[in-house]
Amino acid sequence: MVTLEKPTVTQTAAPLTTDIQVMNPVTGQPIGTIPVTGADAVRQAAERARAAQPAWEALGVKERANLLRRWADMLWDDQKNAIAIIRRETGKTELGAWEEVAVIDTTVTYYHKYAARMLRPQRRRTMVIGRQTARVYYKPHGVAGFITPWNYPLNNAFIDLIPALIAGNTVLQKPSEITPFTAIYAVELMYKAGIPKDVIQVLTGGGSTGAAMVDVVDYISFTGSTATGKKIAVKAAERLIPCSLELGGKDPMIILNDADVDLAAAETIVGAAGENSGQVCISTERVYVEDGIYDRYIDRLKRYANQLQIGVDGNVGSLTNARELQRSEAQVEDALAKGAKLIHGGKRRPDLGPLFYEPAILTNVNHSMDVMREETFGPIIPVMRVKDAAEAIRLANDSEYGLSASILTKDLKRGEQLATQIQSGDVHINTTHWIFGTPDLPMGGVKNSGLGRRGGSEGLLRFVKTQSVLVDNLLFQKPALVRIDGLLLRGALIMRKLRRAFPFLPL
Numbered sequence: 013m014v015t016l017e018k019p020t021v022t023q024t025a026a027p028l029t030t031d032i033q034v035m036n037p038v039t040g041q042p043i044g045t046i047p048v049t050g051a052d053a054v055r056q057a058a059e060r061a062r063a064a065q066p067a068w069e070a071l072g073v074k075e076r077a078n079l080l081r082r083w084a085d086m087l088w089d090d091q092k093n094a095i096a097i098i099r100r101e102t103g104k105t106e107l108g109a110w111e112e113v114a115v116i117d118t119t120v121t122y123y124h125k126y127a128a129r130m131l132r133p134q135r136r137r138t139m140v141i142g143r144q145t146a147r148v149y150y151k152p153h154g155v156a157g158f159i160t161p162w163n164y165p166l167n168n169a170f171i172d173l174i175p176a177l178i179a180g181n182t183v184l185q186k187p188s189e190i191t192p193f194t195a196i197y198a199v200e201l202m203y204k205a206g207i208p209k210d211v212i213q214v215l216t217g218g219g220s221t222g223a224a225m226v227d228v229v230d231y232i233s234f235t236g237s238t239a240t241g242k243k244i245a246v247k248a249a250e251r252l253i254p255c256s257l258e259l260g261g262k263d264p265m266i267i268l269n270d271a272d273v274d275l276a277a278a279e280t281i282v283g284a285a286g287e288n289s290g291q292v293c294i295s296t297e298r299v300y301v302e303d304g305i306y307d308r309y310i311d312r313l314k315r316y317a318n319q320l321q322i323g324v325d326g327n328v329g330s331l332t333n334a335r336e337l338q339r340s341e342a343q344v345e346d347a348l349a350k351g352a353k354l355i356h357g358g359k360r361r362p363d364l365g366p367l368f369y370e371p372a373i374l375t376n377v378n379h380s381m382d383v384m385r386e387e388t389f390g391p392i393i394p395v396m397r398v399k400d401a402a403e404a405i406r407l408a409n410d411s412e413y414g415l416s417a418s419i420l421t422k423d424l425k426r427g428e429q430l431a432t433q434i435q436s437g438d439v440h441i442n443t444t445h446w447i448f449g450t451p452d453l454p455m456g457g458v459k460n461s462g463l464g465r466r467g468g469s470e471g472l473l474r475f476v477k478t479q480s481v482l483v484d485n486l487l488f489q490k491p492a493l494v495r496i497d498g499l500l501l502r503g504a505l506i507m508r509k510l511r512r513a514f515p516f517l518p519l
Contacts, residue, residue: 027339032189032218037330038365043244046192048217049226054184057144057213058228061182064210069152070178070389077178080291085407087198089112094197099165103193103330108288112166115449119171122451123472127178130469131476140500141507143487150182150476153254157229159222159244161293162188162196162332163389167448169195170236171484172256172466174210176233179475183212185227186222190333223247231255231475234404235293238387238413238460245463247352256464258456258491260294261415262388263406265296265444268401271420275442276305279420281320283444285329285371291336291449294416296444297388299395300404304395310355310375315393317373319358323364328391331367337457340390343383344372347394352377357391372442380412387413401430409435414458418444422438435459 031045047056068076087094091113098109133148156176160169162330165187177444187195192214201215213223219240223298226232226247232255234244241257250253265277265283283296290297302308320329331337337360344358358372363497371391377384383394398404408417418440421427431439437456438447447467454465464474488499511517 015078023317023418032216034190036100037332037367038324040366042171043100044193046216046242048219049186049224051214051220051227054215054221054224055228057184057215058225059157060210061184064208064283065152065154065180068177068182068208068211071180073131073180076180078125079146079205079207080120080125080174080178080499082262083202083207084117085419086201086205088117090201094194095218097197098191099324100335101165101286102332104288105323105329108329111449112164116174118449119174119451123175123178126469127175127472130472131179137480138479140484140503143489144482146480149479149481150473151479152476154181154230155184155228156181156231156233156475157184157186157225159225159232159234159236160188162190165191165194165287166198166441169409170198170305172233172235175472176231177207178214179472181231181475183211184215184225184227185212185219187214189218190217197266202214207470213423227251229253230267233447233464234258237463238339241462250283254474256466257462257464258301258455258464258466259415260413261293261295261457261461262385262387262411263294263416263432264300264404264411264412265418265420266299266401266404266408266430267301267305267309268404268421268423269302270420270422271305271442272306272422273308273312274316276420277309277316279418279442279444281371281394283315284393284416286320287445289328289331289369290340290371290391291332291389292330292445293388294438294445294448296418297394298384298394299393300398300407301395302404303399308385310395312371313393314356317371320371322361322368322370329364330372331369331390334367336390337367337369340372340392342368343381343386343388343390344374344394347374347377347381347383350378350381352381352383352394360494368463378398379407381394382427385411393429404473405430406431409433412460415461416440416444416447416455418442437461437465511518 031047033042033045036043045267095109134148136146138146158173161217169187210291235258238259241259295462320327352374353376356373357370359370374394377394414436417436419427420442427441447453452468454468454470456465
């Protein structure tokens with residue numbers, strides 16, 4: 013069991029700057045401190061990781077996956093302790109913390125089963141049939157760095173580095189300074205599972221630690237704000253290293269006239285406020301409702317909102333830090349000043365804790381308001397009446413972001429057709445959030461919501477580089493001072509005629 017007051021962090025004895033105090037958002041009390049890892053210590057950690065990488069790669073995909081499976085089983089068996097640590101740092105409900113454990117377990121199960129097949133060398137076609145063969149090999153980048161956020165301190169810290177480790181990379185992880193103890197706990201469990209200490213190292217600290225990591229790794233993965241993600245992308249480009257960025261979102265929900273009104277209202281609340289108090293990258297942050305169902309939908313939305321239980325053991329837990337509370341309040345104030353109506357909530361609940369906030373439902377909203385254009389990351393539900401699906405799609409795409417979206421309708425075929433018109437990395441039909449827990453589906457943003465994908469083969473193959481190997485058996489080859497001799501030339505001309513006449517022949 014991790015001791016919060018004295019975290020175990022893998023680093024050298026290099027000088028450290030001032031420690032950072034970590035607070036419990038529900039009680040407002042400190043739960044421990046972490047050191048800030050300086051640039052020299054980050055560089056030394058990268059050197060250790062680089063030295064450990066060849067042996068880690070030599071284990072092979074299956075053995076690496078087996079070690080991750082052992083770790084996930086230990087995490088599952090110790091889930092009560094894991095949930096307690098997550099809740100202490102984030103203020104989540106118990107179910108919300110359990111979901112993090114469940115998603116990680118599912119992710120490991122998926123890659124444990126399929127990674128070896130995905131990373132197996134592939135045969136490719138060659139120009140000279142019968143004489144040449146070719147394969148593509150997948151090789152790890154080397155040292156992969158991860159800068160992860162506070163809203164899902166287990167999920168977001170490990171869902172990406174799991175495939176990175178299985179692919180043969182070693183890892184430097186910089187968790188958020190707001191919620192570092194979950195990552196420290198989980199990595200300590202990795203060591204107990206048999207993963208060598210230099211293969212994965214936690215480097216605690218703030219922005220300076222993350223910046224130092226970008227300077228020394230061979231691949232960088234970042235989950236967080238668009239502004240920071242752009243800076244990381246520039247630095248990665250300067251160093252010519254690959255990166256993946258899962259950034260901000262302003263995810264729309266479109267409710268069509270044929271949707272089940274009660275299910276739509278309940279799903280809106282869960283998607284926008286119930287899950288982690290709206291502090292989700294793919295949280296519903298804009299709702300567009302067709303005119304024919306709008307009034308009944310608003311009535312049901314208020315009815316279900318009145319049933320919400322707010323508190324550590326309720327449907328909506330605490331926000332994790334004051335910045336998100338202040339941003340939520342500022343967006344509500346901006347909307348009201350521009351003509352919106354607050355029909356539910358929108359108040360602090362100091363009786364429950366310093367960062368509890370009643371989910372706010374806003375109507376009469378439009379795209380001049382911050383709440384419809386800027387990322388919220390809090391429990392606010394702005395609802396806009398639209399004439400039809402075409403207007404809803406146009407407004408949904410009227411955003412600098414494109415992370416996730418949802419459409420609620422009984423016509424599943426039409427819903428899927430409309431989904432392809434939305435500019436986002438994924439779209440849910442009649443639900444929200446589930447793509448995050450579906451490991452075979454890639455997820456990630458377009459526009460200012462990021463680069464790259466997590467999940468599926470795409471989420472594994474981003475952590476490898478390809479190496480093509482072409483073998484020529486020299487059949488009928490004679491010494492010549494040209495690349496293509498007479499025999500090859502005649503063969504090439506014959507093959508061209510055959511391919512034109514019979515398109516089904518292989519290239």
